[in-house]
Amino acid sequence: xxxxxxxxxxxxxxxxxxxxxxxxxxxxxxxxxxxxxxxxxxxxxxxxxxxxxxxxxxxxxxxxxxxxxxxxxxxxxxxxxxxxxxxxxxxxxxxxxxxxxxxxxxxxxxxxxxxxxxxxxxxxxxxxxxxxxxxxxxxxxxxxxxxxxxxxxxxxxxxxxxxxxxxxxxxxxxxxxxxxxxxxxxxxxxxxxxxxxxxxxxxxxxxxxxxxxxxxxxxxxxxxxxxxxxxxxxxxxxxxxxxxxxxxxxxxxxxxxxxxxxxxxxxxxxxxxxxxxxxxxxxxxxxxxxxxxxxxxxxxxxxxxxxxxxxxxxxxxxxxxxxxxxxxxxxxxxxxxxxxxxxx
Numbered sequence: 001x002x003x004x005x006x007x008x009x010x011x012x013x014x015x016x017x018x019x020x021x022x023x024x025x026x027x028x029x030x031x032x033x034x035x036x037x038x039x040x041x042x043x044x045x046x047x048x049x050x051x052x053x054x055x056x057x058x059x060x061x062x063x064x065x066x067x068x069x070x071x072x073x074x075x076x077x078x079x080x081x082x083x084x085x086x087x088x089x090x091x092x093x094x095x096x097x098x099x100x101x102x103x104x105x106x107x108x109x110x111x112x113x114x115x116x117x118x119x120x121x122x123x124x125x126x127x128x129x130x131x132x133x134x135x136x137x138x139x140x141x142x143x144x145x146x147x148x149x150x151x152x153x154x155x156x157x158x159x160x161x162x163x164x165x166x167x168x169x170x171x172x173x174x175x176x177x178x179x180x181x182x183x184x185x186x187x188x189x190x191x192x193x194x195x196x197x198x199x200x201x202x203x204x205x206x207x208x209x210x211x212x213x214x215x216x217x218x219x220x221x222x223x224x225x226x227x228x229x230x231x232x233x234x235x236x237x238x239x240x241x242x243x244x245x246x247x248x249x250x251x252x253x254x255x256x257x258x259x260x261x262x263x264x265x266x267x268x269x270x271x272x273x274x275x276x277x278x279x280x281x282x283x284x285x286x287x288x289x290x291x292x293x294x295x296x297x298x299x300x301x302x303x304x305x306x307x308x309x310x311x312x313x314x315x316x317x318x319x320x321x322x323x324x325x326x327x328x329x330x331x332x333x334x335x336x337x338x339x340x341x342x343x344x
Contacts, residue, residue, distance in 0.1 A: 013324060025156050029163035031205070033171055034198065036062055040168060055168035063161060076232060083230060200326040207290045212239050214286065215249065215279060222275035226268055249279050301325055 019027050036058045043054035167174070175194075182190050219235035228234065241252045253276040261269030309321020 009328075012327065016324060016327075025160040026163050029160050029167050031202075032062065032164055033059075033167035034202070036168055037171060040171075051172075052169060055171075056165065059165045059168045062164070073232075083233075196329075197327060200329070201323060204322055204326060208243075210290060211283065211287055212243065214282065215239050215242050218279050218282060219249075219275070222271070222278065226271035226275070228268060228272075249283075250276055253279075 036055075039058045039061075040051075040054045043049050043057055044051065047054070049057070179187050179190060216235050216239045219238045220231050223231035223234055238249055238252045242249045253272050257269045257272035257276070259269075260266075260272065305321035305325045307321075309324070312321075
């Protein structure tokens, strides 16, 4: 592989990383503007509007719908999350007290009986008590971090909205400016790459959104049937945990189910286990098909890119890893990285 091509690939990965971190509001605005482009073109063609008027109307419609959804769902969700996090320390303290009681009973049994309690069991119970205390402190820190992050969210949201209006207005000009950087004979290849990227990247985002929506609906309906309380908030927590590789839905539902069963609440515990099985089976059926059709890369490639991206750069890598694979595949298809390994 030529050194120039290698440097270009490294620079592209660094650029994508910066785009997904400090440039996140602009990236989100650009993606939204591309989604709104068909509506803008429709207004320009059918209503005979100029670009400024059509882009303003399409952006305003999107903003209105977004604010409406945030108003209807967001406030309810915030109230449930606040109530849930307010009660979470008491729930963890109850679990902690229950485990300490088990440990005391085991120690009394060991002192009065002939069969001593295994050291491993005693150590495990002690570790569980310590872990619950640390989890309570971390949850309090998460709640404080969520509250302190609200001003940053508003700044992010304002920058996103301003960038959205600017991108919807100047999208054709930006595309022409980008294509002007390439020689005339290379423009066709670049346009092929852009078209492939648009189909693959937006397909990936749509697939992830659809899978998360399925997980959320299944979690919400299941929690509602079980009667756990706060189904909107808890379902959202499950979806956030599920986005992270390796963890998945089970890391949220299984420990909760074990805790409820240990407290004697067999109905809730078994219900949570059944909910975990239903979500897992449904996802295993629909996920490979959705990702394969929408993204155009194999399920194994998608899994590897998700895991490697997460291990290298954290949560950002969950989205960055597959997109790097998609970009590289699109460039290979367009002939930009047409190289073969050759032995002398």
